Each structure stands twice: as structure tokens, then as C-alpha cells.
Amino acid sequence: MYHDERAHLRFRPKVTPSLFHSFEFCFQIIPTFINMQWYNVSHMEEHMNKKLPLHTKTHLTNALKQLYISPLERCNLACKICYTAKPTHILTEESLRDFVLRYKKVQELESVLLCGGEVTLLTYMPSFINWLTEQGLYVQIITNGTNLAFLDALTKPSLVNVIVSIDGRQPDHDANRGEGQFAQTIAFLQKAREKGCALDVFTVVSQRNLRDLSAFEKELRELFGLSVHVTYHPRKSRAYLQNHPVSNRVGEVDGFGFLSQKEMNTLAQEHDVFPPPILGCYQFALMSDGMVYACCEGIRPIGKMTDDITVMREKLEQRLHDWFAGAVTAPEKQDTLGCVEPQFLCGMSLSYLHMRKK
Numbered sequence: 001m002y003h004d005e006r007a008h009l010r011f012r013p014k015v016t017p018s019l020f021h022s023f024e025f026c027f028q029i030i031p032t033f034i035n036m037q038w039y040n041v042s043h044m045e046e047h048m049n050k051k052l053p054l055h056t057k058t059h060l061t062n063a064l065k066q067l068y069i070s071p072l073e074r075c076n077l078a079c080k081i082c083y084t085a086k087p088t089h090i091l092t093e094e095s096l097r098d099f100v101l102r103y104k105k106v107q108e109l110e111s112v113l114l115c116g117g118e119v120t121l122l123t124y125m126p127s128f129i130n131w132l133t134e135q136g137l138y139v140q141i142i143t144n145g146t147n148l149a150f151l152d153a154l155t156k157p158s159l160v161n162v163i164v165s166i167d168g169r170q171p172d173h174d175a176n177r178g179e180g181q182f183a184q185t186i187a188f189l190q191k192a193r194e195k196g197c198a199l200d201v202f203t204v205v206s207q208r209n210l211r212d213l214s215a216f217e218k219e220l221r222e223l224f225g226l227s228v229h230v231t232y233h234p235r236k237s238r239a240y241l242q243n244h245p246v247s248n249r250v251g252e253v254d255g256f257g258f259l260s261q262k263e264m265n266t267l268a269q270e271h272d273v274f275p276p277p278i279l280g281c282y283q284f285a286l287m288s289d290g291m292v293y294a295c296c297e298g299i300r301p302i303g304k305m306t307d308d309i310t311v312m313r314e315k316l317e318q319r320l321h322d323w324f325a326g327a328v329t330a331p332e333k334q335d336t337l338g339c340v341e342p343q344f345l346c347g348m349s350l351s352y353l354h355m356r357k358k
Ligand code: SF4
Pocket: 001, 002, 003, 075, 076, 077, 078, 079, 081, 082, 083, 084, 116, 117, 118, 144
């Protein structure tokens, strides 16, 4: 998948997870632990009382109920327009469990979004996902859909949302990923549906597939009915690639040209896109080198995975304060949900943001 597919996803669980609706869970915890959790979560919420717009404050509360984790960058494909570096770091299962447990102690958590690289390459991944779902957490996994066997190891597939990267219709997908990849990816989606997973699709849009999106969606509907939702990711602009310290590979441009601002704007007005027009794409994002960012496209860490979660959360919140503090001089910012990397803004300009919202 693409780094930009490390999208902050709108949390749309098909099953509403709630720890306290879990019979097993009720009997696993002791009252003292509940009290400790309650105290710590309330303590965290005190920090929310700084002056953020109410809609942003509410959105932040929900955004922090999801964790984004990218435990590796390695991948088994070599897509022509992939723009991520592929360092060899890999986070261990033990370190991920520790991070999730420490996060849960101070922050209400409902779901975990896993992305890479290709996360299904990690042999521990089924066991980690099963551990998460056993606790009632909803799991979203972004994958290139090449590892069908991976699906057999999931013990609670109804708590897993499989988000598959498809680059449009078969000729477009295979042109980027290699001959035969489209058929394999569709087979993955079909198997995931049979297993009872929720399905979603991410599609990166370049000049190659821009004019074929309606036909692509029609094909998907014929195959899967209305059960597959597509989020579009305009190919990362040159401005993004020039400013992101790690995700900065231009890749092939011939035949896969970048969208113009006007085309990106039309796409944002007609479809669900990432980043969304009113932003709000922040969340805790743990990357494979152990650094934690304030969003999945972040360029300045708020800490490392062993740091105090509360302190990192305060830094994230401070970034939002900075965004709105600058809103007087940049009115385009005012009615957004905010960005935690105001100097970067995913390579977008403020005036473009304003156009997208119209
Ligand atoms: S090579 Fe392809 S599948 Fe792998 S991370 Fe890059 S875009 Fe995603």
C-alpha cells in the first residue's frame, strides 16, 4: 500500500466494539483496575479543556480512540508509483503489545489501524491481530491483498476491516503493480468477504486512472454490491514529495502523471478523499522506527514509543492550538478540523484547502 494510504480512516466499525459489552472482559478485570483506568482517562481529558473550537475538541476525542501503527516498511511488491523509502526497521510484537497496553491505560481506545509496508509479511501479525480483537478492539488492516493465507489465521474476522489497495480497473492496477495482481487482489477481497471481514478499498489517483473512476466503481459494485467503499488518494504532489523527509520517492511519472490542483479539487468535491477537505486527519501514529507522530503523514515526531503517552498527547494538542492560533491571519484555517503539521499540510496550500471545502 501507499504511505498516503496510511490514511487517517474515519472509524467506521461494522461491529461496535465496547469493552464493557464483552462478557469475558467483565470478568477479567478487577475493580481497582477499573478505578485506575477511570482516573487516568479523566486526567487526560483535563488537557482537552484548552481553547480549541468545540467541533475540533469533539473530533479529537474520537480521533484518539484509534491508534495507527506501521510496524514495517518492507513490501513484497515494487509498484511503479510507490513513493516510500523501504528501511528495514521492524517493530516486535512484544513492543506493540506494550505500546497498546500503555496507551489504553490513559486513553480510551476502540480500534487499531495497521499499515506498512505490507503488514501481512510479518509472521506475528495474525497473533497480534487476534490478541487485539480478543480484547474487543476493532482492527483495520491496509494491505496490497497478495497474502490470501493470512485471512485463515484470523480468529475474529468480524472485528477486522480489510482495506485493500486497488489502482482502478485491471489494466491500471496491473500497469502499476505487475501482471496478474488485479485478479489476486480481487480474490483476496472475495475471500475476506467470505470470512466475514468488512471491506474497503483505497485507490491512488493519477492521470492514468482519473477518467475511469466511474467504470471502476461500477465493476466493484458488480462484484461486491454496495459493501465496498472507496477512498481516493490523489497521487502525492511534488510539493509533498519535496518536503516529506522519508516519503519522497517520485517513482514513475510517464503514464502516471500528477493531478492538477483543479483535478484534485474536483476529485475532493465528488468523492471521499484523503486528506479530507476539512482535515482532522490527526491521530497517534507509531512508525516502524519507533517514533510517534501526530498523524500518519507526520514529519515531526511527538515522541518515541517508550515515552509517556500523556506527554505526547499534550504535544499533539498543542499543534492544534498552533493551527488555530494562526487562523486570524489565515482565515482558510478557521472552519477546518485542523492539521498537526501546519508547515507541511501534506504539500497542500491553504488557498487550495479553501477551494476543496466549497
Ligand atoms: S510497493 Fe506497492 S504495495 Fe508496497 S508499499 Fe509501495 S505502493 Fe504499497
